[in-house]
Amino acid sequence: MTTVRERTRPGRGAVTTGPRPGRDPRKNIRPWLLLAPALLVMGGLLLYPLLRVAVISLQDFGLRELVSGRTDWVGFDNYAELLGDGQLWRTALPNTVVFAVATVALTVVLGTLVALLLVRLGPVARGVVTTAIMVAWAIPAVTGTYVWVFLFTPGDGLAIQALDALGLVDAATANPFTDRLSFFAVAALNVVHHGFPFVALTVLAGLLTVPQEITEAATVDGANAWRRFWSVTFPMLRPVFAVVTVLSTIWDFKVFTQIYLMPGGDGVTRSVLNLGTWSYVESFAQNRYGLGAAIAVLLTALLLVITVGYLRLLFREDEL
Amino acid sequence: MIARRFGLWLGVAGVLVFTLLPVWLMVSTAFNGRANAGSRTIWPEEWTLDNFTFVIGEGGFGQYLVNSLTVALGTVLAGALLALLAAVAVSRFRFRFRTSVLVMILVIQMVPVEALVIPLFIQARSLGVLDSLFGLVIVYLAFSLPFAIWTLRGFVAAIPVELEEAAYLDGASWGRMFWSVLLPLVAPGLVATSVFSFITAWNEFIFALTFMSDQDGFTVAVGLRRFFGQYGTDWGAVMAASTLITVPVMVFFVIAQRRLTDGLVAGSVKG
Numbered sequence: 055m056t057t058v059r060e061r062t063r064p065g066r067g068a069v070t071t072g073p074r075p076g077r078d079p080r081k082n083i084r085p086w087l088l089l090a091p092a093l094l095v096m097g098g099l100l101l102y103p104l105l106r107v108a109v110i111s112l113q114d115f116g117l118r119e120l121v122s123g124r125t126d127w128v129g130f131d132n133y134a135e136l137l138g139d140g141q142l143w144r145t146a147l148p149n150t151v152v153f154a155v156a157t158v159a160l161t162v163v164l165g166t167l168v169a170l171l172l173v174r175l176g177p178v179a180r181g182v183v184t185t186a187i188m189v190a191w192a193i194p195a196v197t198g199t200y201v202w203v204f205l206f207t208p209g210d211g212l213a214i215q216a217l218d219a220l221g222l223v224d225a226a227t228a229n230p231f232t233d234r235l236s237f238f239a240v241a242a243l244n245v246v247h248h249g250f251p252f253v254a255l256t257v258l259a260g261l262l263t264v265p266q267e268i269t270e271a272a273t274v275d276g277a278n279a280w281r282r283f284w285s286v287t288f289p290m291l292r293p294v295f296a297v298v299t300v301l302s303t304i305w306d307f308k309v310f311t312q313i314y315l316m317p318g319g320d321g322v323t324r325s326v327l328n329l330g331t332w333s334y335v336e337s338f339a340q341n342r343y344g345l346g347a348a349i350a351v352l353l354t355a356l357l358l359v360i361t362v363g364y365l366r367l368l369f370r371e372d373e374l
Numbered sequence: 375m376i377a378r379r380f381g382l383w384l385g386v387a388g389v390l391v392f393t394l395l396p397v398w399l400m401v402s403t404a405f406n407g408r409a410n411a412g413s414r415t416i417w418p419e420e421w422t423l424d425n426f427t428f429v430i431g432e433g434g435f436g437q438y439l440v441n442s443l444t445v446a447l448g449t450v451l452a453g454a455l456l457a458l459l460a461a462v463a464v465s466r467f468r469f470r471f472r473t474s475v476l477v478m479i480l481v482i483q484m485v486p487v488e489a490l491v492i493p494l495f496i497q498a499r500s501l502g503v504l505d506s507l508f509g510l511v512i513v514y515l516a517f518s519l520p521f522a523i524w525t526l527r528g529f530v531a532a533i534p535v536e537l538e539e540a541a542y543l544d545g546a547s548w549g550r551m552f553w554s555v556l557l558p559l560v561a562p563g564l565v566a567t568s569v570f571s572f573i574t575a576w577n578e579f580i581f582a583l584t585f586m587s588d589q590d591g592f593t594v595a596v597g598l599r600r601f602f603g604q605y606g607t608d609w610g611a612v613m614a615a616s617t618l619i620t621v622p623v624m625v626f627f628v629i630a631q632r633r634l635t636d637g638l639v640a641g642s643v644k645g
Binding site for chain 2: 082084085086088089091092093095096098099100101102103104106107110120123167168171174175179182183185186187188189190191192193194195196197198200201202204205210211212215247251304307308310311314315329330333334337338343346347350351353354357358360361364365368
């Protein structure tokens with residue numbers, strides 16, 4: 055992160071805002087003129103809709119309201135229905151939270167292991183592995199999901215056949231997409247495959263800043279690799295690990311495409327809905343936009359809590 | 375020592391297989407002449423371009439590629455201009471609420487698209503911009519702006535203010551300074567953020583799925599679903615289309631990211 059240079063001396067020219075803002079109104083208005091188009095777009099398409107979704111969650115908003123434009127206020131009925139629904143507590147919330155926790159743990163551990171591998175490699179091997187990692191990172195969520203579905207297609211999917219050869223499943227009957235646990239296991243493979251490159255490259259950049267002398271000194275003192283990581287590397291890179299963990303958490307909480315595009319993920323199999331897909335299915339398949347909005351508000355609130363944590367971490371490191 | 379080297383190579387092999395096998399399967403199935411005849415192998419027995427000619431011709435994927443390209447380029451051009459102006463404002467001026475604007479730009483990136491798709495669909499429906507590529511451009515512009523502003527802000531701040539002051543001494547107006555000094559110097563940053571805006575627009579799925587009900591307006595991410603038939607999936611076509619979607623993104627990504635991390639790594643080694 056770069057820090058903004060603080061101007062200490064009053065220079066000349068229009069870019070300088072003097073120590074006493076307000077003297078020349080033209081200087082005060084210029085940054086706002088520059089910001090106006092971007093703020094308008096973000097305000098109109100990000101902030102205002104966020105407000106609007108909260109308002110819709112207080113209405114009974116169905117196909118009739120969509121067509122006629124009428125509003126039917128129901129107060130907190132949608133929330134009452136949502137919080138009293140077993141679907142939330144038994145299915146959508148665990149599918150969101152447990153899945154996010156599991157994939158974040160897997161992503162961060164795998165990413166760190168790959169970073170530790172990369173730092174030990176020569177320049178050529180490191181270049182090759184780094185490129186391969188970026189290829190995995192670059193796969194769009196849509197096509198990546200289809201490839202994993204292809205691998206696990208019941209009957210003749212390559213991964214299913216491999217598991218069959220190992221005697222773990224029976225290829226003739228196994229369908230990983232109907233069972234909740236195996237459905238999310240395939241989804242986790244997809245999400246980790248797409249998510250660990252960011253962790254690996256960020257941690258690698260951090261590892262390269264750890265002075266070699268320190269790790270060498272620890273080696274001389276008889277510390278093995280495990281001990282060196284936990285006593286030297288990890289404490290020094292704590293901020294890096296904090297940021298990659300929080301960012302991965304934010305991303306893995308709101309996975310939509312990777313779940314929605316799997317067989318049954320679009321609402322056909324109710325037991326694999328997470329908060330994101332449930333909100334979408336409730337709105338656009340059932341035309342219950344009010345309830346869908348309430349679910350979306352719940353998801354946003356969860357993410358907001360995590361975001362506050364992220365900002366705390368970031369502000370300690372970097373002055374705006 | 376030998377055991378250690380062996381362990382390293384085993385690790386390298388593992389990472390290469392895990393990262394590249396899915397990509398290889400996508401590409402090899404796209405070229406596999408018998409992808410739909412029960413032949414699912416790592417190495418196709420029969421290589422062909424039929425899957426590609428089918429998806430572009432009969433499959434209508436050519437149109438989807440054009441749609442996606444239009445949307446992505448529109449997003450990139452508008453995004454670059456708006457983000458650059460905003461980045462200059464937050465990195466070159468001190469003004470009231472500057473910190474609030476920056477915090478908002480940061481926080482807004484965490485908003486889940488699932489929460490935005492409901493109100494924006496209702497809004498777009500009443501404005502009559504459903505089924506129009508322009509509607510998608512506006513939405514993607516909003517999605518890509520926060521990241522672009524945040525990144526460009528660093529690039530702008532890195533340019534010495536003295537260069538601007540020199541331009542003023544030479545009698546340049548603020549506008550002239552912007553075009554002749556700031557813009558050329560910030561160009562590399564602009565390229566990097568444009569690549570990310572392009573990828574955002576090119577890959578986006580939920581809004582393209584919700585806004586576009588007419589097949590003529592499908593983008594690639596949504597058009598792909600057409601090859602999932604009621605009676606079975608045409609995997610050869612799916613993978614050929616997936617390859618067409620993925621390859622440009624991959625090339626872009628590796629180039630742009632390489633530059634960013636190379637700079638990162640070089641800096642830390644010297645430091």
